[in-house]
Amino acid sequence: MTTTEYALSPLARARMEHDLPALRARVARRGRVRRWSRRAITAGAIAAVISLAWVALRPLPVSSPPPNPPRDAPLTVNPTPHPMRTVIAGVEVLTNDPSITRRLAATVIPAATPLDDGALQDTLAKSGQPHGLLRVGGRTYWEGDLALASKP
Numbered sequence: 001m002t003t004t005e006y007a008l009s010p011l012a013r014a015r016m017e018h019d020l021p022a023l024r025a026r027v028a029r030r031g032r033v034r035r036w037s038r039r040a041i042t043a044g045a046i047a048a049v050i051s052l053a054w055v056a057l058r059p060l061p062v063s064s065p066p067p068n069p070p071r072d073a074p075l076t077v078n079p080t081p082h083p084m085r086t087v088i089a090g091v092e093v094l095t096n097d098p099s100i101t102r103r104l105a106a107t108v109i110p111a112a113t114p115l116d117d118g119a120l121q122d123t124l125a126k127s128g129q130p131h132g133l134l135r136v137g138g139r140t141y142w143e144g145d146l147a148l149a150s151k152p
Helices: 010-057 098-104 117-126 143-150
Strands: 085-088 091-094 133-136 139-142
Antiparallel strands (some): 085 091, 133 139
């Protein structure tokens, strides 16, 4: 075989010399993109493994039981009626405050009774509230809400 059998025509050689630099640049750019993609995926995988290891290996909070008093020590009762308070670095800790349960106790919501327009207007009039009702586009508005909304 001689090189003349595979020689390019002048037109093909001109096209190759014209397109070859752009093709080489494109191949090089694609190689850089692949390298950076592999590096990013590797870094992400390493970060994921480290974060999972950190979560898995950190100690769980363990609460220890309160120490038992010695058997020969008499039991003491706090004679003060106010709750026990501990102050730590400006933070006050209440250990037994009965007002907390009163504040957080659920209140009973009375059952609502359905009223027609006339009964609602009568109830509002008896309580000294504005008793006008306005219907616009299928929605009902109370005169008291409109008066509150119009005040600055």
